[in-house]
Amino acid sequence: MQKPWVEKYRPTTLSEIVGQKEIIERLKNYVEKQSMPHLLFSGSPGIGKTTAALCLAKDLYGDDWRENFLELNSSDERGIDVIRTKVKDFARTKPIGDAPFKVIFLDESDALTSDAQNALRRTMEKYSDICRFILSCNYPSKIIPPIQSRCAIFRFSPLKTEDVLDYMNYISENENITIEKSGSDAIIYVSEGDMRKSVNVLQTAAAVSNVIDEDIVYKVSSRARPDEIKKMIDLAINARFMEAREQLYKLMIDWGMGGQDILTQVFREVPYLDIEENEKVSLIEAIAECDFRIVEGGNDRIQLSALLAKLGTL
Numbered sequence: 284m285q286k287p288w289v290e291k292y293r294p295t296t297l298s299e300i301v302g303q304k305e306i307i308e309r310l311k312n313y314v315e316k317q318s319m320p321h322l323l324f325s326g327s328p329g330i331g332k333t334t335a336a337l338c339l340a341k342d343l344y345g346d347d348w349r350e351n352f353l354e355l356n357s358s359d360e361r362g363i364d365v366i367r368t369k370v371k372d373f374a375r376t377k378p379i380g381d382a383p384f385k386v387i388f389l390d391e392s393d394a395l396t397s398d399a400q401n402a403l404r405r406t407m408e409k410y411s412d413i414c415r416f417i418l419s420c421n422y423p424s425k426i427i428p429p430i431q432s433r434c435a436i437f438r439f440s441p442l443k444t445e446d447v448l449d450y451m452n453y454i455s456e457n458e459n460i461t462i463e464k465s466g467s468d469a470i471i472y473v474s475e476g477d478m479r480k481s482v483n484v485l486q487t488a489a490a491v492s493n494v495i496d497e498d499i500v501y502k503v504s505s506r507a508r509p510d511e512i513k514k515m516i517d518l519a520i521n522a523r524f525m526e527a528r529e530q531l532y533k534l535m536i537d538w539g540m541g542g543q544d545i546l547t548q549v550f551r552e553v554p555y556l557d558i559e560e561n562e563k564v565s566l567i568e569a570i571a572e573c574d575f576r577i578v579e580g581g582n583d584r585i586q587l588s589a590l591l592a593k594l595g596t597l
């Protein structure tokens with residue numbers, strides 16, 4: 284079976300990480316000085332937080348990195364017991380070889396309960412001479428302030444379009460596939476700066492064809508082409524409700540899209556619609572209402588049809 288490309292192409296040193304330039308420079312500095320504080324990595328999924336922690340360990344420790352590096356996924360192991368046992372056991376033994384300290388990487392640390400975070404805070408203090416923590420999270424506000432203040436905070440950003448494009452080209456050359464311009468535009472559109480998503484979409488699309496265009500990309504990622512969404516909105520704004528609803532059903536049935544995916548794409552089109560500013564504001568309010576109802580379990584066809592009806596009255 285083919286290895287997932289996200290693993291096959293995961294950078295192995297800090298220098299290979301795409302984008303996040305300032306962060307990478309600071310991390311390289313820690314490697315050079317063989318000294319670092321506890322770190323808190325925050326940012327949206329798939330933009331290089333785990334990769335940066337792994338590369339930092341590999342650059343710090345070389346081939347023996349596994350002996351001085353412990354990775355725990357906090358959303359599987361989020362309770363106080365894990366902090367008391369696994370983390371403490373690893374933290375209190377001396378680093379192997381010449382390493383000045385060990386590193387414990389807690390992925391998804393915003394999933395730790397607050398009891399576990401309090402226990403962690405004491406562990407961080409107690410073993411700070413031989414152990415450094417790297418906490419990764421999507422929402423730094425869910426980390427208790429005493430831990431935040433013990434860490435240097437690094438905010439990772441979604442990747443820039445040109446960085447994702449370069450990376451897609453690099454992979455496609457290696458894999459002997461051709462990405463057409465419409466295909467790479469579509470990958471950028473569906474992945475929104477999330478490199479993991481870009482690589483996964485590319486691999487799934489490459490399983491369908493060696494030449495990747497927008498149709499394949501939108502199909503494999505269950506997204507509609509933006510012009511299909513725009514068409515539905517335009518019909519609704521022009522009070523052609525039945526046709527707009529037909530287009531909605533086409534998106535749901537032919538493209539296999541869920542209600543929330545459609546809503547997210549409608550939301551993304553709002554700034555470009557040819558309507559007055561106050562109408563855009565009303566539309567966003569209506570989208571937010573619809574989103575809430577779908578999340579609460581409302582029928583997505585009914586909710587989206589109601590949104591289309593509302594569009595006709597703007």
Ligand SMILES: Nc1ncnc2c1ncn2[C@@H]1O[C@H](COP(=O)(O)OP(=O)(O)OP(=O)(O)O)[C@@H](O)[C@H]1O
Pocket residue numbers: 288289290292293294299300301302303326327328329330331332333334335390391419420421442478479480482
């Ligand atoms: N900056 C990047 N440079 C190169 N590849 C990247 C980058 N960011 C992500 N990737 C690719 O995406 C995959 C997932 O990235 P990573 O695990 O680092 O994401 P993350 O930010 O930790 O996400 P999560 O918050 O979901 O844990 C990597 O294996 C790699 O292939």
